[in-house]
Amino acid sequence: MSAQASARAVLGRGMRAAQAPEAGHRAAKNFFVEVCRCLPWVLKNYHLEELTSVEQLRRNVASMFRKYSDVSSPEVIDLLVYKGREELEMILMQHKQRHHLITQYIHNPAKDRVAKPATMSPFLEAFYKSN
Amino acid sequence: MQRYRGALARLQAVGLQSARGMAAAAQPAPAEDLIEVTVDGQKVSVPKGSNVLQACDAAGKDIPRFCYHQRLSIAGNCRMCLVEVEKSPKPVASCAMPAGPGMVIKTDTPLVKKAREGVMEFLLINHPLDCPICDQGGECDLQDQSMVFGSDRGRFTEVKRAVADKNLGPLVKTVMTRCIHCTRCIRFAKEIAGTDDLGITGRGRDAEVGTYVEKLMTSELSGNVIDLCPVGALTSKPAAFTYRNWELKTTESVDTSDAMGANIRVDTRGMEVIRVVPRLNEDVNQEWISDKARFQYDALRYQRLNVPLVRGEKGLQQASWPEAFAAIARAASKVQGHEMRAVAGRLADAESMVLLKDLMNRLGCGDLRSEAGFADLDADTRSSYVFNSTIAGVDQADAILLVGCNPRLEAPVLNARIRAANLAGVPVAAVGEQYDLTYPVEHLGANGDALDKLAKNSDYMKRLKGAQRPMVIVGAGVLQRADRDAVLAKVAKLVEKGEVVREGWNGFNVLHDAASRVAALDLGFLPSARARASKAAPKLVYLLGADDYSEADVPPTAFVVYQGHHGDRGAARADVVLPATAYTEKYGTYVNFEGRPQSTKPAVASVGDARDDWKIVRALSEVLGAPLPYNSLDDARRRLADVAPHLARRDAVEAPLWLAGEQWKAAGDRKAAADAAPLASAIANFYQTDAISRASKVMAKCVRARQNPIPGLHAASVGN
Ligand code: SF4
Ligand code: FES
16 A cells, blocks of 8 residues: 555544544554554654654554553544544644654653653752742 | 930830849939929929930920030030020020020020021021032021021022032031031030041131041941031042932931941932931931941842853753752752852841751751851850840940950941940050050950969959959950860959959850851751761852851862852852842841841842752741741741740840850860960951942942052051
C-alpha cells in the first residue's frame, strides 16, 4: 500500500470508529496497527531518519497506548481512539510540523513526564527561587 | 497625657523593684505627696513638684508647646503654653509655673485663645514661609500649631529678618532663619550630650542659635537635635530634600550598630531606607539614638553583596546559588568536621547563629567563635557576661565604676544616661585609659595593679561599700585582652569586697560592644573543649558576617566561606561568598547587653539574590548532607527557645542568677599574670565599627569632620 493510500484509508475509517462504540479493545488494537502502518511514511516524510528509527517510533507510540491500559469503558476508549485518529490525521495531512513530532514522539513522552527526582526538599527549592 | 503616663509607669516600675528588696531610694509618691488641682473644672492629682503643664497633661488637656520637653530643663521662653490661672492677673507660661494645691487652671478661655494667637503671630513674624521646600513640612510643630491656634492673618508688614546658616558638620543641616529660639537644641547639647557646642548670641531681633565660632558638633548623639527641633531649622543633612514625611512607610525595628539595641523606626520609600529615627523605650534608649544608628543607613546602598560569588581563576566570580553551594560541598567533602571552624560576626542574628551551631555540630565541628576575641570566655554563668543592673538601673545607681571601658563610644546613649546620673550627683570613677566622657570622672589608675590597689581597703573601696547601689561596668575591651582571666579575677575580688552584688541589686555589669555578642554567649556559640585543646589549623572557615576576625582565626591556606551583606574584609578573603540580608531587611533576634532579646523587622526587600541568614544556613545544610529540620522562621525561633529559653521572652530582661561569684573561681584558679598595659576600650573610631558603618559615606565624612572639628583651624586636637 502506498503512503497516500494508507492515509486515505485512515481518514475514511475515522468515521466508522466513531460510529461503532461497542468495538472496545479491538478498535484500539486496530487503530494501533493503523498507526504502525503509517510510521514508515511519517519517518520519511518528516525526515526523521536522522533522529530515530521506525522501531523506536513504534515503541514510543506503543508506550502512549499502554499508558491507558487500565481504561475499560468503551466510551472512553472510543474517545481516545477518536483523539488519536485526529492526531494521526493531522500528521498525515501535514498540518503538523517536524518539531511537533520531534518533541511529542521522538523522546518518549511517557518517560519524559516522569517527575523530577526528589533530590531537594521543598525548602531548598523555594530557597533557590527567591528569598 | 502620654508623657505623664510614661512617667507614672516609670515610677511604678521603680516601686516594683523596691518591692523586690532594693533599698528604698525611689518610692512612688505617697498620697500626701500628691496635690490636687482643677483643670477646666476637672480635678486631677499630680505629684508635688509638677508644673502646670504636666497637670494639664494629666487631665488630658493638650497644651501647645515649643520649648518644653520632658527630658530637658525648663526654659519657658516660647510662651506658647500660656494658660489662665485663677487669681493671676496675666496668663502664665504653664511649663514654667509649678502647680500649687488647689490651683484652678483654665485652658480654653477666650483669654487663652487670644494669648496663643498672639504668641503665634509673634513667632511667625520672623519665620520664613518656606514650608513647601522645608524638610520638616508635614511633621512640623510650628506648622501644626499655627493651623490649630494661629490667626488667619498677621499684622506684620515689614521685612523679615534673615540669619546665616551654621555649619554643624556632616549630619545636621541648618536653616537658621527658621529658628524660633526655643533653645531645645542648646539644652540638649548641654544637658544630655554634654558637649557645650551650641548657644545663643545676640539679643532681641539679632538673637541667633549657633556655635559662635564655626565649629562642628562633637557629640555622638548630635542627630537627636533634629528630632527635638520643633521647626525645620535643624534637619538631617544626608536626607535633605529627599523625602516628604507622608510618603514614608515606617517599620519598628531595632538598631544593631552597637550592643545597646536601641529601638528605632525605619522609614522607607519603596526599596530605599530614607531615615532612621528613635522609638521611645524607657528601659533602653529613652528617646535617643546615636549618630551611627541614625545615619549609617546610606551604607545599605553601597558595597552590597547581591549575588553569590565563587573564587575562580579570575578572582571572585558571579555564580548561582546551587553553584556556590556545590563549591562549598566540594571543599567540605575534603575536610573532616574537626578541621572546620565557624566565626560569627558582630551583626549576626541569633537565629542564624543557632542554626550554624547546629549545622557545624552535625558535621562534627565544635570550633565556634565570635570575631575579635574571647573565644574561650566561660559563658556558663549568664550573670558573668551581661549588664546585670539593666540600663534603667543606671538611674538608681549611686556609685559607678568603669573598668576599661569608654561608654561614650561603645554605647553613646548609655553614656548619656550615666551622665544624667552623674549630673544628679552620682560619682563616676574609672580604672583604665582616660577618656573624655562628657562628665567628670575620678581616675583611679590605668591597669590591673590599680584594681588590686582599689581592692585593698582603699578610700574608694569604702565609698563603694557605703553606696546603696554601686555599679561596676567592665568594658568589652577587657574581655578581649590576653590577660583577661587575671584582670577578671581582680575585678571579682573588687566586686566581692565592695559588696557590689547584694540582696536585690546586682551591680556587676559587662558592657559589650557588638550587637551579636550576648546572643552568641547565650547560645553557647563557643568552641567545644576538644576545639579549645586542638592546635591544628582549620582547613575550612565559615564566616557568618565576620569582617573583624583576627588573622589567627583564619589561616591563609583555609577555604573560606563568607556569608554577609557587605563587601568588606571577610568577602575579600573568601573563596565563596553567600549574599545575605542586612538588619533592615530581615527578622532577626538581637540580644542587647542587658540580655534583652529584641527583633528587627524587614523594612525593605532584600537586594538582588540575597537571602535571609538563617535560610542560607538551612539550605546549605541540606546540600552538605546534614539537613536541619527548621523550615520556617518560627521553627528557627523555637530552636532558639530550646537552646536558650529566655530568648523566647521578647523585649524583656530575664534577670540572671548570681552564683555568689562562684563563676570567678575557675578564672582565678588559672593564675594568669596581668600585664601592665592600661585597660582600654576596643573601639577607637566610633563612626566605623562594622561592615555597614565602614561602607557608609556619611560615617566617613564624620570621621573626617572629627579630625578637624573647627574648620579653618588646622590640626585641631581631636576629642577622642
Ligand atoms: S534650632 Fe530648632 S531646636 Fe534650636 S533653638 Fe532654634 S528652633 Fe529651637
Ligand atoms: S513651652 Fe512653656 S514657654 Fe515654651
